[in-house]
Amino acid sequence: MRKSGYQPLGKYIEQVNVRNRDLTVTNLMGVSIEKRFIPSIANTIGTDLSPYKIVKPGQFAYGPVTSRNGDKITIALYNGNEDCIISQAYEAFRIKDTTQLLPEYLMMWAKRPEFDRYARYMSHGSVRELFSWEEMCNVMLPVPPIEEQRRIVSEYQTVERRIANNEALIQKLEETAQAIYHHTFVEGIDEENLPEGWRKGCLEEVTICFDSKRKPVAGYDRTGKKSIYPYYGATSIMDYVDDYIFDGEYILMGEDGSVVTEDGKPYLQYVRGKIWVNNHAHILQGKGLYNNNILYWSLNNTIIQNYITGAVQLKLNQQNMNSIPVIIPDENTLIKIQKILNPITDYIYCLNKDIGLLKKLLSLLTSKLS
Template sequence: MKSNYKRLGDYIRQVDVRNKDLAVDKLLGLSISKQFIPSIANTIGTDMSNYKVVQPRQFGYVPVTSRNGDKITIALYKEECPCIISQAYVVFEVIDETELLPEYLMMWFSRPEFDRYARFKSHGSAREIFEWDEMCNVLLPVPPIEEQRKIVAEYQAIEQRIESNRRLIATLEETAQTIYRKMFVDDIDPENLPEGWRMGTIGEIATISSGKTCKDKIVKKDEEHVYPVAGASGIIGYSSEYNQYMRILTTGRVGTLGVINRYNEPIYCADNVLVVESNLYEYTYQILSLLDYTKIQKGGVQSLVTQTDLYGG
């Protein structure tokens, strides 16, 4: 054990303040993406006085880790006004922020290694639980507070750049769709096309195939399972094999329809997606993104789009 690793329990304490006077009405939940999120619970007729109050810079976590995607649900509350969460959750805080920054601690909780540790240390039969005592026994490096501040500042700067890039990409995507729609949809009269133009189908510019059932999919990447598995809404796990290695587009075949994803790496396309290959890659992407899937879908309980449907779209 490294000498600078400390026991977390020496730096944190549980907080159990109930909403007895109903002064707080902002009800939030916790997600496996380690964030406080709006609660979707039906609270009609519920006694909110027993819910736990969370103050800014306090933590909440869900002790139950089974059936949780191998993640522990834990988050730092960053907003300015208090909220309330379920009485089944644990609320805790850093005792002295001159010794341990909550933001630094949250960085530690965000590591995949901590998720694996919490699952390994969870116990129970019907439900596996990461108990408070196990949380307190976590060992982590605690550098001097100035170094913690520097690490957090660097981490937050990277996060801000990532978010700025996401917003820029989203803006560029919207611009590209606007240009495409103006050039090929809004300003086009099918009865009076520009000279040399004609109406066609997706099948004329793209090859469409179906994904296949992935038999060894796991949730987290490891040394053997390194290839992403593409489902209808995006990456759903990892496999030791791949069935696509070209630059492709995918769209949902059953259930989730109309979500178009780009891939340019070895990947395993699952059986609920259609795989689209085209030399006119970006043009095909825009067509698929603006396609009205309600006009071509089939199915009863679950919506369905076949290769034939898409070929003629």
Template sequence: MNKGEMKRLGDYIREVDVRNRDLEVTNLLGLSMTKQFRPSTSNIVGVDLSKYKIVHKDVFAFDTMSVIRVHKVPIAINLSKSPIIVSPAYITFECKDSNILNPNYLMMWFSRDEFDRYADFKSDAAVRGGYNWEELCDTPIYLPPIEQQQKIVSEYEAITRRIHLNEQIIAKLEETAQTLYRKMFVDGIDKENLPEGWRMGTLGEICCKIGSGATPKGGKECYINIGTSFIRSMNVLDLRFNHNELARITLQQAKILDSVSVESKDILLNITGVSVARCCMVPDSILPARVNQHVMIIRPNKIIYSYYLLLLLYFSKEKLLGISQSGSTREAITKSEIERFTILVPSMETVCNFDHKVSSLFQYEVLLEEENNKLNELHSLLLAKIGQ
């Protein structure tokens, strides 16, 4: 492999300032902390969009205002052939010569944790304050020959395509499970005239454990890189478990929280905050585990109820949100409210049939999620490798 050299980034990029003067572009996007474009949350009623900047293909947008606050550099590249517009406060720039500096390689460089740490350090140390265009231009970048850049980008994009394919399959699996649930337990079901063996009941009747946890003393300082998994609300998504933000605690701390230990096939439900009513099943790969006070463990007394309850809670999100917002200034659901929550209790035979149909779907989803976790680790390794 041909070795590269450390170069000053400003020698290979230039600022571009193309305004939306003719109002031809209407797709306004913002920047996320994951270094991607996202739908804008700004109120643009009455706003003059002719002052906004157009971002064409292979052009970058850079938010200089957020680095100190979030300790990351919000920066993204438009890989689409369709132009977008961004805030006039953003810096927009491009590579001077893509035959010397590949734009996708540059985006990989911006995606490295080391780059964010460098920018954070410079933000604190800069005389002008913050990490602005001048600091970005002074940033060193490892620049191998263009052939090597293209090879690195190809490897990275191959992994990215596989991750996206897995995500599409996972979405289809979840869609199929939801369709089966609606077909068996929603469509055509009259709660006043239920099939034989069916009845209305409460969640507490079919569960042997419902309870939330606590946070060990010490706050974030108590988290470690190895040990017992510690589940927080950010880990619980809609039918998904977020491994990326998983914290860990020591064995001693876990023993203190033994009363809220997590078991296989437990349902996790967020009971406070902006993510209230999101639910997922605990993945076996993170056990042993504990939860904090914002997450409720719901454990059915028969394991065949697990997938049924998971989908039931998912489709009950609006009702649960209604409970959380009643009589409180903060969205929250209590244990007693969960125990009293009215549910449809189908016959054991029907639940067994449903469990048989959907368990294989979710088991396959778990395998794909585990593969994506490994692929994301490989992503990180490739990003770290380009700086060596």
């Protein structure tokens, strides 16, 4: 990081160590590896919050411990409307003069993968590796004129707003699709007295399972220029590789590890294109008129808790998965619901694809800072 024209970060920042002595602040927050302030889920009943540090809007916090953090440093800029408190284990700091260095510009620098790698490399300790305050101050970064910083930040935030708008629209579309499915398949439906042409069945009757096509990813390059195919796990993309197993549209359903949500429903991913899937997800397609869209929203409304095995390592084996009950409507109902759900699902897919491209653009913008 020590390049010509770079400045030490310590020139621009100073520690903040204001404690919550009078207990006036109750908004307890933490910092995630996604580099955001998030509401704390810690049980604070009976906890003395007076030693906790107060963070004001526009200030930063970071977790010095990096050894068990997914090779990332937890650092974030607080953008809340009121003061919050954080654990005394965090370091809090602020920028001395925002006419010299914008907080948002510094946060862009902190979001770079290179910054995470640098923080891990410079962390020291025997039991826990720490990225100390001294090391934070030694970070070297380019500090262009403030007008140039504003321009860079403006470009970055424009893309961030586009992503946020897409995510909000996706949420509304998913709620709409969920309501349509619920109205058609759940409301007013008596499972013991189904409409004419409807029947009870099991998941095996309406799906094709491709689990037998899975194979280990070992030996495939994950770093080269051809590493363009998503490598999916139970809940998300894990990496990119230079080959693929599946090509089409699939529903991925968590098999072990992350199998069931807090409300007892399965972890699902609707994926399209050329992909690789590891052994932690079942690979399914809808069968016949019970297409992928109906299958996806059906599983989204299904409680699978009773089909999970294992105490320490949760698992939904294929036999149990196949036996999950489903309601199978008549053909006319399936065709009708397809016409409604298909365009909604297609639009959600396009928005997610747009988000993926926008995130790549964010990465490109931050890479140009160096």
